[in-house]
Amino acid sequence: ANGAYEWYYWNNMQCENSSDVIEEGAGLYEHDGSLFFYTDTCICSFTGTNDAGEIIYSYWTTPRDVFGAPAYLKTVTKRGATAWIKDVQNSEMKIGCLTDRGESLLKEINTGGFDFGGIDFGAFVFSSVGDSLIIFNIKKKKIMYFSLIFYTDTLDKPFALYSAGLEYQVIKHAKEG
Numbered sequence: 001a002n003g004a005y006e007w008y009y010w011n012n013m014q015c016e017n018s019s020d021v022i023e024e025g026a027g028l029y030e031h032d033g034s035l036f037f038y039t040d041t042c043i044c045s046f047t048g049t050n051d052a053g054e055i056i057y058s059y060w061t062t063p064r065d066v067f068g069a070p071a072y073l074k075t076v077t078k079r080g081a082t083a084w085i086k087d088v089q090n091s092e093m094k095i096g097c098l099t100d101r102g103e104s105l106l107k108e109i110n111t112g113g114f115d116f117g118g119i120d121f122g123a124f125v126f127s128s129v130g131d132s133l134i135i136f137n138i139k140k141k142k143i144m145y146f147s148l149i150f151y152t153d154t155l156d157k158p159f160a161l162y163s164a165g166l167e168y169q170v171i172k173h174a175k176e177g
Helices: none
Strands: 027-031 034-038 043-045 058-061 072-076 081-086 092-099 102-110 131-136 140-143 146-152 161-165 168-173
Touching (some): 081 092, 092 131, 092 140, 102 131, 146 161
Antiparallel strands (some): 027 034, 058 146, 072 140, 072 168, 081 161, 092 102, 092 146
């Protein structure tokens, strides 16, 4: 398919010290690892883990995958799912999936690295390597398509994902009806 690699969607963006809501004509620019948005009248950077005290809903999904066999039912194996994540201070990641049989939450992970500033000791993970391999269970049977969803919907809880993978089996032709 000719889909876009990634999309960003923000609504009601405002430049700091301005009451004007940016509706159109905004652009994005990355410089030295920081993301900026700009218009004809202002340049602002994206910083922090909330939007004026509101949750930043963040997610990344894989495409709806038929695993090269659109006319066959598949099974995603129980112990074959992994994700490489970056340890980010005070962070979490939720992993879900979407199939033709519905959507479900698979796992919630605290992915926080070490930093005393703003630390939530209840969500602390003792890791200092900078990234981690997460193994999680799925087990979805007799599905036509599958999509992984990585997201956060909690205030001040970002996440960072490097890659993901899973194992599956093509089992038999799907029946009509």
